[in-house]
Amino acid sequence: MSKDAILSLSNVTHDFGGRRVITGRSPTIRAVEDVSFDVRKGDILGIVGESGSGKTTLAKIMLGLLPPTQGEVLLDGTPIIEMSRKRIAERIQFIFQDPYSSLNPRQSVGQIVGYPLYLRGQENAAERDRKARELLDIVGLSSRFFDAYPSQMSGGQRQRVAIARALITRPDLLICDEPTSALDVSVQSQVLNLLLELREEFGLTYVMVSHNMAVIQHMTTRVAVMFLGRIVEMDTSEKVFGTPQHPYTRLLLNSTLSVNQGAGVPDLNVDAEARHAMRDHPSYVSQRV
Amino acid sequence: MLLNVQNLNVMIPTQGGPLHAVQDVSFSVSKGETLCIVGESGCGKSVTALSLLGLLPKSAKRSASRMTFDGQDMITMSDKQIRALRGNRLSMIFQEPMTALNPLHTLGRQLTDVYMAHRRGNREAARQRAVYLLERVGIAKAAERLGQYPHELSGGLRQRVVIAMALMCEPELIVADEPTTALDVTIQAELLRLLAELQKSMGLGMIMITHDLGLVSRIADRVVVMYAGQVIENALAKELFENPKHPYTRALLGSVPDPSHPRMQPLPSIPGTVPSLVQKMEGCHFRDRCAFASEECRVPIPLVGVGAEHVARCIKTGAQAPNARSTAP
Numbered sequence: 196m197s198k199d200a201i202l203s204l205s206n207v208t209h210d211f212g213g214r215r216v217i218t219g220r221s222p223t224i225r226a227v228e229d230v231s232f233d234v235r236k237g238d239i240l241g242i243v244g245e246s247g248s249g250k251t252t253l254a255k256i257m258l259g260l261l262p263p264t265q266g267e268v269l270l271d272g273t274p275i276i277e278m279s280r281k282r283i284a285e286r287i288q289f290i291f292q293d294p295y296s297s298l299n300p301r302q303s304v305g306q307i308v309g310y311p312l313y314l315r316g317q318e319n320a321a322e323r324d325r326k327a328r329e330l331l332d333i334v335g336l337s338s339r340f341f342d343a344y345p346s347q348m349s350g351g352q353r354q355r356v357a358i359a360r361a362l363i364t365r366p367d368l369l370i371c372d373e374p375t376s377a378l379d380v381s382v383q384s385q386v387l388n389l390l391l392e393l394r395e396e397f398g399l400t401y402v403m404v405s406h407n408m409a410v411i412q413h414m415t416t417r418v419a420v421m422f423l424g425r426i427v428e429m430d431t432s433e434k435v436f437g438t439p440q441h442p443y444t445r446l447l448l449n450s451t452l453s454v455n456q457g458a459g460v461p462d463l464n465v466d467a468e469a470r471h472a473m474r475d476h477p478s479y480v481s482q483r484v
Numbered sequence: 485m486l487l488n489v490q491n492l493n494v495m496i497p498t499q500g501g502p503l504h505a506v507q508d509v510s511f512s513v514s515k516g517e518t519l520c521i522v523g524e525s526g527c528g529k530s531v532t533a534l535s536l537l538g539l540l541p542k543s544a545k546r547s548a549s550r551m552t553f554d555g556q557d558m559i560t561m562s563d564k565q566i567r568a569l570r571g572n573r574l575s576m577i578f579q580e581p582m583t584a585l586n587p588l589h590t591l592g593r594q595l596t597d598v599y600m601a602h603r604r605g606n607r608e609a610a611r612q613r614a615v616y617l618l619e620r621v622g623i624a625k626a627a628e629r630l631g632q633y634p635h636e637l638s639g640g641l642r643q644r645v646v647i648a649m650a651l652m653c654e655p656e657l658i659v660a661d662e663p664t665t666a667l668d669v670t671i672q673a674e675l676l677r678l679l680a681e682l683q684k685s686m687g688l689g690m691i692m693i694t695h696d697l698g699l700v701s702r703i704a705d706r707v708v709v710m711y712a713g714q715v716i717e718n719a720l721a722k723e724l725f726e727n728p729k730h731p732y733t734r735a736l737l738g739s740v741p742d743p744s745h746p747r748m749q750p751l752p753s754i755p756g757t758v759p760s761l762v763q764k765m766e767g768c769h770f771r772d773r774c775a776f777a778s779e780e781c782r783v784p785i786p787l788v789g790v791g792a793e794h795v796a797r798c799i800k801t802g803a804q805a806p807n808a809r810s811t812a813p
């Protein structure tokens with residue numbers, strides 16, 4: 196573990212399943228397999244990969260929400276599973292993939308955004324409201340949303356609420372699972388610019404899961420590529436995008452749809468044989484990063 | 485023409501007053517055609533889609549001067565007639581897969597239920613079609629997945645199930661609201677090719693709502709750009725990308741991150757936020773954020789022809805606007 200690591204994962208594996216069904220037990224699914232890396236202060240670590248490859252599971256493990264089946268996660272050197280939710284929340288906040296189910300439908304936007312402050316219990320109600328309004332302003336939502344409920348908002352508006360809530364306690368590490376996929380490009384630019392600004396201002400560290408390769412390329416210092424639960428490639432962002440080593444990384448890059456009118460959708464032709472070859476291909480995890 | 489919508493308006497009552505989510509929106513889709521609807525979050529794309537399928541909140545008021553599906557008048561259709569169309573000849577893929585999936589039922593049950601509701605036939609035939617479609621949308625070992633519940637799937641797997649569900653009854657028109665944002669780009673490419681194939685072989689029409697302009701540039705025949713409840717530009721895809729006229733469209737195209745942009749430096753964006761839809765705004769809705777705004781923009785701006793099959797809602801669509809890929813004005 197390097198000395199400036201905030202989070203350190205060693206040999207993390209997670210299995211789902213073994214659920215009791217009529218015919219015995221359902222098969223287990225290995226969602227994450229033998230993942231080790233450090234998240235260091237100032238990093239913007241991008242996690243990309245196949246859907247179902249374990250990215251969200253890994254994010255939940257990093258947040259201490261899900262105890263891994265094997266392996267260990269250290270937050271500032273302490274095993275995260277031994278820490279209280281409150282202590283973890285002071286250091287790490289998150290923005291989840293889906294802005295629909297991650298917001299409490301019975302709370303107003305003002306309450307949702309101020310909720311982490313309420314949990315922390317340091318401010319009074321008026322102070323919480325003032326800070327919540329300030330954050331709504333930062334994420335570009337007009338204060339008329341303060342008393343609105345999530346059901347009255349569009350997807351992108353809800354995602355901005357989630358971002359405001361995550362930033363209100365000024366955490367050190369923000370784990371974002373698809374933070375901008377519900378946003379249009381102009382708002383996406385605003386949010387990405389905001390994340391970069393906040394990083395400068397508060398020395399924030401990010402872990403960013405995304406399917407949008409252009410966003411990952413623009414935003415990250417390091418990238419981990421996941422395939423079938425494993426990290427198949429990890430290196431600096433320049434290396435991964437400039438000289439991809441693993442065939443799955445190359446496939447991802449070839450699948451990206453940049454603006455190119457009339458070019459159509461590439462035919463990737465990934466047959467079973469190609470998938471086997473990718474599965475059996477050795478991983479490239481750079482030791483320098 | 486498969487779908488024809490003229491002067492669609494949707495008003496949703498809210499505490500603050502009536503919210504005009506969709507204002508005089510018109511578009512049409514032909515057999516085999518892909519229409520993409522793009523625009524800022526909250527501009528009324530999903531509400532437009534929901535109003536086509538009779539899925540608006542109960543309190544909402546919809547009006548239109550014309551709304552036809554395959555020649556049938558949809559305005560006067562009963563709820564029962566709309567339900568008979570929905571999931572059958574007209575399918576919707578929702579923005580958020582969990583709204584389309586019942587958390588209490590297995591995938592197999594849900595997929596076969598749609599089929600049984602509209603098609604005569606036995607459950608075994610339905611099951612076979614479900615397995616076939618799940619495999620087509622890239623879910624391996626589909627037969628084993630049929631016994632799973634939605635919460636046991638990743639976001640992307642769930643969305644693929646929803647796409648398979650939309651295809652169960654061989655629809656003629658699919659309305660897809662952000663169907664691929666939860667998917668990895670490889671699966672996205674495969675699904676788009678699958679949809680394109682179905683379009684060719686079955687003449688499937690498609691309305692694709694998305695924020696992803698890269699995707700739009702690859703699949704759209706025609707593009708409708710919305711802003712604050714209104715259509716502000718409508719053109720054939722080639723024309724829109726080569727010759728965008730409205731300042732908002734130009735700024736939107738300029739905000740797309742691409743590798744030529746210096747890494748970790750601020751990306752171009754459009755300053756300000758969308759106006760509230762609660763009061764009806766007089767004049768151009770983009771005015772507060774537009775670099776070319778002037779007094780003349782305070783009166784209602786009509787959609788005017790600016791080229792062949794190309795309309796835009798701006799009085800200054802001429803020379804002074806910067807070209808598409810440059811920074812917002």
Ligand SMILES: Nc1ncnc2c1ncn2[C@@H]1O[C@H](COP(=O)(O)OP(=O)(O)OP(=O)(O)O)[C@@H](O)[C@H]1O
Pocket residue numbers: 211212224225226244245246247248249250251252253292635636637638639640641666667668
């Ligand atoms: N609660 C659960 N019970 C059983 N299996 C699960 C559960 N949650 C996730 N899984 C399985 O674990 C694997 C990894 O899921 P995960 O959500 O981490 O993927 P992901 O990489 O985030 O995918 P996506 O990009 O689609 O969001 C998948 O096969 C999924 O079906």
Ligand SMILES: Nc1ncnc2c1ncn2[C@@H]1O[C@H](COP(=O)(O)OP(=O)(O)OP(=O)(O)O)[C@@H](O)[C@H]1O
Pocket residue numbers: 346347348349350351352377379496497498503505523524525526527528529530531532541579761
């Ligand atoms: N049930 C509702 N009650 C009140 N207002 C609503 C409701 N549903 C949507 N709205 C409002 O209607 C407007 C249009 O919403 P819509 O969901 O169509 O946006 P959108 O263009 O799909 O945005 P996004 O890209 O973020 O999904 C928004 O201002 C939203 O706040």
Ligand code: SF4
Pocket residue numbers: 730731732768769770771772774775776777778781785797798799800801
């Ligand atoms: S009508 Fe005026 S304010 Fe509106 S987009 Fe055109 S120039 Fe800008």
Ligand SMILES: [Mg+2]
Pocket residue numbers: 250251252292372638639640
């Ligand atoms: Mg996920």
Ligand SMILES: [Mg+2]
Pocket residue numbers: 349350529530531579661
């Ligand atoms: Mg929407």
